[in-house]
Amino acid sequence: MGKTRGTAFPAGLVRTIAQTMSRIIYKITPEAPWREAEASGRFSGAPIDVADGFIHFSTAAQVRETAAKHFSGQPDLLLVAIDEARLGNALKYEVSGGGALFPHLYDVLDMKAVLWVQPLPLGADGAHQFPALEAE
Secondary structure, eight states, X not given: OOOOOXXXXXXXXXHHHHHHTOOEEEEEEEHHHHXXXXXXXXXXXXXXXXXXXXXXXXXXXXXXXXXXXXXXXXXXXXXXXXEGGGGGGGEEEEEOTTSOEEEEESSOEEGGGEEEEEEOXXXXXXXXXXXXXXXO
C-alpha cells in the first residue's frame, strides 16, 4: 500500500479559511498619537514600538496584564482591536522575556485592519476598565 498524503487545497481556499479563522489582537496606545494616525491612515507605533523596530500587540488573554505592567495608572489610553488576518506576513508571534508568545508587527499598521477603538478608562481602583473581549 502507498503512503497516505494530506489533501492539497487551492491557495485561494486556504486564504479564505484563514480569514474566517482570524482572531482579534489588541493595541494599547495613548489617544493623541492614535488620533494623528487616524488622520494619516497609518500607525507607525508608539515610541517603544519605533525603538524596538516593531509594533507591540497583545492577545485577549494578554492585554490586561500588558495594561497593568506597562500602562499602570496612565489616563487617556485607547484600546484598539485589530483583525490579525489583515496584517499578512509582517505579523510574527515571538517569545517575550517571560516566555509567552506575543504578536509583533514588522510594518506600519494599515488602518483598514482596525475593527474598533474604545477608551480604556481608569476605574476607582486605578486599574484600567476593559470592555468584553473576543476569545476570553
